[in-house]
């Protein structure tokens with residue numbers, strides 16, 4: 001169902017001050033959508049602040065060259081974040097994803113709005129503009145800007161293109177539809193230079209990151225007659241290779257490139273000892289259902305959950321769930 005943007009247009013035209021928020025550990029869809037929406041609201045003469053529960057990761061700083069994104073905490077108090085007319089949440093609608101900004105949303109008297117494309121959803125007491133068929137929230141913001149006859153331009157268009165490009169693995173995941181490509185093509189017509197953006201996003205790797213990938217990829221294991229691939233990262237791997245947990249991003253997609261593999265996951269040991277699971281799958285298999293069994297969520301083809309440690313225990317419980325989905329190989333029809 002395409003979104004009816006009329007109510008959002010009305011909310012915007014009848015208010016002046018806006019706060020935009022996204023999820024913890026923001027990705028390029030979170031940051032890009034926020035920057036794209038902020039530029040749009042500013043074009044309409046609105047006062048806009050972006051206040052997030054986590055800092056912008058270094059590799060995405062280029063999307064916010066003026067460092068306008070604020071983080072809730074000592075510098076931006078709960079009271080200050082509540083002091084707005086409208087609070088817009090983009091790229092999530094789950095309390096658990098909002099970190100300390102969740103407290104702002106509980107307390108604020110502002111009108112609340114959600115713009116999102118995720119399946120999992122809580123009642124945030126917001127007016128929702130949600131389309132789970134959109135590849136990225138960046139697609140929705142682009143479409144909204146076009147609805148208002150204010151097509152994105154310059155850095156704003158680049159931020160929205162980055163949002164879509166990263167949520168689709170540079171337009172290669174199955175969520176890349178005709179709509180995704182045509183929205184991207186329009187953003188190019190507004191001035192985005194995909195080659196320069198690709199270099200910013202994917203060709204600024206570090207030696208540490210490559211070394212970490214070598215360690216983790218060496219551990220890839222396949223199970224259930226080659227239908228599942230998985231690997232893991234321990235805290236020690238990061239210190240050994242001088243890399244960071246964020247450097248594990250995309251390894252799970254590499255696991256999915258093995259022929260015959262239908263689902264893949266990576267387990268990453270967190271600083272507090274918990275285990276973060278990132279799951280991916282091919283069409284026809286939903287990893288969202290697996291993640292939900294551990295209190296996580298996401299999309300059919302990409303989801304995540306936080307499991308208690310230790311690593312062996314987390315691995316065992318995940319394999320147990322996959323066992324019920326992938327029957328033992330001897331039971332497969334010959």
Ligand SMILES: [Mn+2]
Pocket residue numbers: 029030091117135136137167
């Ligand atoms: Mn997204």
